[in-house]
Amino acid sequence: MLTFITRRILLTIPVLFLISVIVFSLLHLIPGDPARVILGQDATPAALQALRVQLGLTRPLWLQYVLWIGGVFHGNLGNSLQTGLPVAMLIGQALPVTVELAIGTIIVSGLIAIPLGIYAAVHKGRLADLITVFGASIGLSIPPFWLGIMLLLLFTVHFHLFPSSGFVPFFQNPIQNLQSMFLPVVATAVREAAVLLRMMRASLVEVLGADFIRTARAKGIVWRVVVVRHAVRNALVPVLTQSGLQVAGLLGGLVITETIFSLPGFGSLLVNSIFSRDYTIIQGSALVAALLVVGVNLVTDLCYGLIDPRIRMGKGA
Amino acid sequence: MAKTELSVTAPGVLRVRRRWRLFQGRRPTLWLGVGIVFVFVFAALFAPFITQYSPEQVDLFHMLAPPGGSHWFGTDELGRDLFTRIIYGARTSLTVSAVAVMIGAIIGVALGLISGYVGGWLDEWLIMRVMDALQAFPFLIFALVLGAVLGGGIFNAEIAIGIGFIPGFVRIARAQVFLQKETEYVQSARIAGAHWSRILLRHILPNIMAPIIVQISLALAGGIVAEAGLSYLGLGVQPPAPSWGTMLKTAQGYLTIAPWLAIFPGVALALAVLGFNYLGDGLSDALNPKG
Numbered sequence: 001m002l003t004f005i006t007r008r009i010l011l012t013i014p015v016l017f018l019i020s021v022i023v024f025s026l027l028h029l030i031p032g033d034p035a036r037v038i039l040g041q042d043a044t045p046a047a048l049q050a051l052r053v054q055l056g057l058t059r060p061l062w063l064q065y066v067l068w069i070g071g072v073f074h075g076n077l078g079n080s081l082q083t084g085l086p087v088a089m090l091i092g093q094a095l096p097v098t099v100e101l102a103i104g105t106i107i108v109s110g111l112i113a114i115p116l117g118i119y120a121a122v123h124k125g126r127l128a129d130l131i132t133v134f135g136a137s138i139g140l141s142i143p144p145f146w147l148g149i150m151l152l153l154l155f156t157v158h159f160h161l162f163p164s165s166g167f168v169p170f171f172q173n174p175i176q177n178l179q180s181m182f183l184p185v186v187a188t189a190v191r192e193a194a195v196l197l198r199m200m201r202a203s204l205v206e207v208l209g210a211d212f213i214r215t216a217r218a219k220g221i222v223w224r225v226v227v228v229r230h231a232v233r234n235a236l237v238p239v240l241t242q243s244g245l246q247v248a249g250l251l252g253g254l255v256i257t258e259t260i261f262s263l264p265g266f267g268s269l270l271v272n273s274i275f276s277r278d279y280t281i282i283q284g285s286a287l288v289a290a291l292l293v294v295g296v297n298l299v300t301d302l303c304y305g306l307i308d309p310r311i312r313m314g315k316g317a
Numbered sequence: 318m319a320k321t322e323l324s325v326t327a328p329g330v331l332r333v334r335r336r337w338r339l340f341q342g343r344r345p346t347l348w349l350g351v352g353i354v355f356v357f358v359f360a361a362l363f364a365p366f367i368t369q370y371s372p373e374q375v376d377l378f379h380m381l382a383p384p385g386g387s388h389w390f391g392t393d394e395l396g397r398d399l400f401t402r403i404i405y406g407a408r409t410s411l412t413v414s415a416v417a418v419m420i421g422a423i424i425g426v427a428l429g430l431i432s433g434y435v436g437g438w439l440d441e442w443l444i445m446r447v448m449d450a451l452q453a454f455p456f457l458i459f460a461l462v463l464g465a466v467l468g469g470g471i472f473n474a475e476i477a478i479g480i481g482f483i484p485g486f487v488r489i490a491r492a493q494v495f496l497q498k499e500t501e502y503v504q505s506a507r508i509a510g511a512h513w514s515r516i517l518l519r520h521i522l523p524n525i526m527a528p529i530i531v532q533i534s535l536a537l538a539g540g541i542v543a544e545a546g547l548s549y550l551g552l553g554v555q556p557p558a559p560s561w562g563t564m565l566k567t568a569q570g571y572l573t574i575a576p577w578l579a580i581f582p583g584v585a586l587a588l589a590v591l592g593f594n595y596l597g598d599g600l601s602d603a604l605n606p607k608g
Contacts, residue, residue: 011449014442018450029466137598141591143542145549146583149569153579157572252457256546260569270458271550274465286462290453297453 004305012298019294020072023287024065027055027279038081038277051081055280077284082276087284090269095288097167097265101254104185106243109192114239116193117200118232124205132197139194145256148187152260155183165262184261188253192246199242204235237307244300248293347599350534353592361408370398372405372559381575390581393564394571399578402559403585409560410589413475413553414540418533420479425486426529430517432487433494440491448484456481456539457546464552474553478543482536489532493525527604531597538593545586561586 030037035051043051056064071078077087120132156164162183168176207213208231216226255267262268266285273281360367376396384391390399432444451459463477497503498521506516547553548562556563561582568578 011446014446015449015453018447019453022450022454026462026466029463031467137591137594138587141538141594142587143545143583143590145546146565146579146586149565149572149579150583152569153572153576157576248452248455250455252455255455255457255461256549259550270461274461274550274552277465282462282465286454286458289455289458290450293453293455 001305005302008298008301008305012294015294016291019287019290020069021065023283023290024068026283026286027057028061030279034279038279054081072287077287078280080273080281081278087281090281091266091284091288094264094266094269096169097263098251098254098258098267100170100181101184101188101257101263101265102247102250104181105188105192105250105254108185108189109196110243112189112193113196114200114236117197117239118204118227120197120201121204121208121235122227124208129201133201136194136197136201139190140198142190144188144191144253145260147190148184148257148260151183151187167263180261180263184257184263187260188250188257191253192250195246196239196243199239200235203239204231207231207235210234237304241300241304241307244296244303247296251289251292344599344603346595347603350592350595350597350599353588354596357407357411357589357592360404361411364401364404364408368398368401368404370401372397372402373557374398374401381571381578383575384577384581391575391577393578394567394575399564399581402564403561403582405559406561406564406582407585407589409471409554409558410541410544410586411537413471413478413544414537416475417478417540417543418482418536420476421482421536422486422529422533424479425483426490426522428483429487429490430494430522433491434498434513434517434521444487445491448487451480452484454481457543460543460547461550461552464547469552469555471554471558474544474547477547478540481543482540485536486529486532489528490525493528494521497521497524531601531604534593534597534600538590538597541586541589541593 258267545562554560564582
């Protein structure tokens, strides 16, 4: 087990290094002079030089990287080019909104997908299964940002049930917070639920065909008990771990959802910084997003290895 | 003396017949996908023959006209025919997605072939770790950031989305090469002294095309959503060029007075994605009967 954990963590190190190189290179990928691009064509030579010094562009490339990565290790992602505020602080303020949205999405999608996936698998080939699978393929095809606009049209414009935008922190007013988060969560959760439903159905169909299920049935155990106690528990393991790996897709989807509903989260911060050409925030956001994904994937893999011995023995990879 | 009739069929024809048989039978998903994709491709190719309007033709006397009459889907805030803009939007969307998938597939499959065939440190410590690093960035965030660095516009959107597709193709091609490189026909080619590039391109590549074709179809759906998403955020196709994403962005400002502006482009977007998803799923079933 220790070998598995060590190997998994060791494999993460070069990935983290490459992520840091990609993020660091972003500023240098800007065609032409980054300072000119950021400040515009009318900038004075003095302003351009001051910005180059602030960004460290006057130093050799390797030194720029060493200083930047040194700052990252100390939690320093630089300062916003627009406001001068620390990027780490801005991301820290925005992240709880995104985390709340992500947790809400995971809970809602799980509540929709797991029961429906079980129902579809148990009734495989019947009308109920076909309808569920068809529903999932529709859910998978509806882009969350269009669904968000449709939900706004229906529940905000037509029925006046939810606010169109704005955010109230949970600890300030829980009711208003849930009201402001309901539509964004539903908009993102439908697609995630469709993905999860397909995985749950496929996994349970496979488990229901396994020998141990036949043995349990032959022993005379009631079908419902076989499904719930034996099959679902086994089918859930790959589904939960696979859904952990979906976090990258979820984070990407949340960027547009936050923009549609004007939520002051991580995605909005990134989009706003793109339009204000605040490259230090763009760099910091890209780094934090990648680190989040790597972290979640690492924890998921380690949990999977703990649960399933075949993975840590290198047979199931 | 009895006459014997010999029916000689070329191997190529036999191969085509065998592959065609795979697509016959009860495959509703596949044929539904083919049908939907055909409609969109047809609309994109023959847009000028389908509608009498131009997608950028402003008509200030018919702004925000509701659906009906000579404007089937109504008009937008500048009086432009929405049906026309959706048809031309299909052209934009399919083109961006197709170019992005082409970039991702060509680079990804090439790297996957090399990585899987050569193996060793090049595979495990270089190519696959770079792919891990690329996949650590959420797809849309990566495309957004790259779009921000390179600038908005169709070409940069294609590059940004295409780079995001590379890791998926690398992984599929590499896994298939691992399966194929120990087979007898590859061993024979190697013993016969064939160059590695010839083994990869002439022997292995044709035999691993099935999963790659499935991935291309599914990636096309992803590309359409990514293009719409980037355009919605203002980093993809720039106005006045028609794009479903920019149409949805504009529509959000007119939800109370012209909801059709948000409904029709979104339905077109969802239908196109559904078509390519069905096509990918159907192809996966047809080309991989065991799966």
